[in-house]
Amino acid sequence: MxxxxxxxxxxxxxxxxxxxxxxxxxxxxxxxxxxxxxxxxxxxxxxxxNALARSLKQKKTHTIAAVVSSILNPFITNTIRGAEDYCKETGFNLILCNADDDPKQELAYIQTLQSKQIDGIIISTTGRNNEALRTMNRTGTPVVLFSRHVPEIEVDAVTVDNRAGIGLGIRHLMAHGHRNIAFFVLPYSDSPVTPRRERAQAFREYMQEYGLPFHEEWLVECTNEEEVLAGQLDRLLQGPGPHPTAVFGANDLMTMSLVRLLKNRRLRIPQDMAVLGFDDWEWAPYLSTPITVVAQPSYEMGRRATERLIQRIRNQLLGVPPTLEYYQPTLIVRRSCGESGE
Amino acid sequence: MxxxxxxxxxxxxxxxxxxxxxxxxxxxxxxxxxxxxxxxxxxxxxxxxNALARSLKQKKTHTIAAVVSSILNPFITNTIRGAEDYCKETGFNLILCNADDDPKQELAYIQTLQSKQIDGIIISTTGRNNEALRTMNRTGTPVVLFSRHVPEIEVDAVTVDNRAGIGLGIRHLMAHGHRNIAFFVLPYSDSPVTPRRERAQAFREYMQEYGLPFHEEWLVECTNEEEVLAGQLDRLLQGPGPHPTAVFGANDLMTMSLVRLLKNRRLRIPQDMAVLGFDDWEWAPYLSTPITVVAQPSYEMGRRATERLIQRIRNQLLGVPPTLEYYQPTLIVRRSCGESGE
DNA sequence: CTTGATAGATAAATCGGTTTTGTTCACGGT
DNA sequence: ACCGTGAACAAAACCGATTTATCTATCAAG
CATH class of the missing domain: 1.10.260.40 (lambda repressor-like DNA-binding domains)
Known part of the structure; x- marks a missing residue:
C-alpha cells in the first residue's frame, strides 16, 4: 500500500x-x-x-516519554511545556502518558513504552513501580524522576527544595502576625514518594525552630474530599484553647479544596482564616481573594529533567553518578495571608 | 543487549x-x-x-494519537480523559501530542506520527493542515476531528452544537432581564476552523430572532490580551446610548480574560456587568462570583471521537460515509448572570 | 502394506529500513 | 601494459518479530 x-x-x-x-x-x-x-x-x-523499520535496525527511536501523575495538575502541565521545548530544540519526539496516579496504569505505560523501545523517560512517579524503573534504567533506558523523588531508585531526579519552601511559607505567615498555623497534607504515611513527607517534616521542624506553637494534631494528614476536610476543620476550630488563624496547604489540590471549604463555610480569607498554598496554579490570582503561594519553577524543572535525560541517552554523563537536583521555590505574594501583600 | x-x-x-x-x-x-x-x-x-519488530511485520501498532491544540485547556484535557478511558477498554495505546495551536508544530506531529505508523489520530486541529489530514485519511490512517470541524476535509468529526449553545445562553440572559448583550470572540475571520465563526454567526442570528438590539460593534472580535480587551470594553461603555449589561465570552479563554478585566476595573459581577461563558472550566465555580456557562460534554465527546476512530481502524464502518456528530451543550447556572441562579 | 491425516514442530520468507561488504569502472602514474 | 586507487553504486546481511510453507513422526483407514 x-x-x-x-x-x-x-x-x-x-x-x-x-x-x-x-x-x-x-x-x-x-x-x-x-x-x-x-x-x-x-x-x-x-x-x-517508515520509522519503525529504521528504529528497529538503529536501535534508537529518538523518542522519549513523559509519564505524568495527572494532566489536570497545572504544575505538571507546565513541567511538560519545559520538556516539550527542550525536545523541540534537540530534535527528540516527546510522547505524553497520563498515569492518573494509578500505579497499575503507570506500570502498564512503563512496559509498553519499553516494548516500543523509547530512548528514555521522565516521570513523576507514584513510587510504586520502583523495581521496574530501576531495571529499566539499569538495562539501558535512562530514567529521570521529576517533581517526586524516590530514594531507593538510583536515578537522576529533579525536584524542588521542599524544606526551603515550607520555611519560606512559615516566615511569610509569621510576618503577617500568624503564630497558630495548621498544615494540611494528603496521606503520605504509606506513600513511598518524598514531597509530602518532606513538607510535613519540614513544617514540624520549622514551627519548633521558630518557636511557634506546634501540636501534632495541627499537622492534618487527610484526603481532600469535602466532608473529610470539613470534619478536620471543625475539630481544629472547636473547643477552648487557641485555634489556628492560618492554614497552609501542602499542594495545589489540597489548597484548592481548603479554599472551597472556607468559601462554603462563609469564612473570609484572610480575615477569618489566612490561606497559604504550596504550588502555584493558573487561577490562584482570580479567586475572590487571590491566594499567596510557594511556587516551584515548574517549566525550568521540566526542561532540566529532559536535558539530563537526553544527556544520559547520548552517553554524555558516563562517569557521573545519579544526582538529585534541587530547585529553589519562590514566594508569590497575593492577598490571602493579610494586607501587605496588596 | x-x-x-x-x-x-x-x-x-x-x-x-x-x-x-x-x-x-x-x-x-x-x-x-x-x-x-x-x-x-x-x-x-x-x-x-520488541513492539517495533512486531508492528513492522503486522503493519499495525495498536496505537492512536490525540493531537491537541493545548494541554492547558480544561475542555481539551477532559476530552483526553474520555479518549484514554476508551483506549484502555479496547486495549489501544494512546499517545498525546500538544501542538500548542501552532500549525507548524501540528504538521510536525502529524508527520512523525505517520512515520511511526500509528493506526489513527483524533485531533482538535488548527485547520491549517487540511491537505495533510485529508491525505492521511485517504491513505489508510483514519482521522477523526473533535471539537473543531473543518468542512473541507471529508472525515468524521465530533463537535458540539454551537448554535444551540448560543441560543441557550441568550435565552438565559433574557430570562434575567438582559437585552443589551455584547459578544466577545477570538479572531476567526481568517481562521479555517468552525466553532468561532459558528458561534458568532449564531449570536448574530439569535439576537435578531429574539428581537434584541443587535449592533455589529457589539460582536467584538479581538484577542484576549488585557490591553486589547480593555480598549474594546471602554469603547462599549462610553458615549451616550445604551450600553451592554452583559458580556458573553465565546470560549473559556475569552471568558476568563473578561472576568479578569472586570475584576481589575472593579466592576461587580453581575451587578455592574453580567458574565456568561461558553465552555466550562474547573475553577469557574470558585471565583468570587461563580460563572454561569454553556458547557460541552467534553468527556463524552473525547470518548466518542475515539470510539469512531477505532471503529474506522477496525474497518467496522466500511460503507459509512464520514459523519459530523453534534453533541448538545448544557447550561450550568451559577451566579454571574443574576440572582435566581443562586 | 500403502496412503492420508494430523499433531507438533521448523525453515525460510517477509516487513522496510540500515550497514557492511563487494563490485565495477575510470583514471593516473610508472 | 599493469597496478593501485577512489568514486559510484549494488548485493547481501541484519534488526526482531510474524507468517507461510514444509517437514517428520505417528496412527487410522482401506
Missing amino acids: AVTINDVARAAGISKSTVSQYLNGRYEFMSLETRQRIKQVIEELDYRP | AVTINDVARAAGISKSTVSQYLNGRYEFMSLETRQRIKQVIEELDYRP
Missing part, C-alpha cells in the same frame, strides 16, 4: 542502499545526478520513511 | 516460530510441555517482545 524505499529505488533505477544513504544525508557516496534524481522521485511519490 | 525471541528459542531448545506462536496465544500448535517450557524461559529471562 504505502510507498517504501524499494519503490523509490525502483522508480529511480537505483539500489535501495543508495536511497538509504541519501535519506541519511551521506551525499558523498553518490553523484550529484543521482542525488537529484532521488530527491525528485521521493517528492513525486510522496515517500515517507 | 536486550533479550530477543531468538534467545528465548535457544534457551528453550525450540524454534523461534514456535515461540512466536506462543506469544500470540496460538497454543493449539504446540504440546502442553513446550508451552510450559516457553512460559518458564520467558519469565527467567524477563523477555519482552
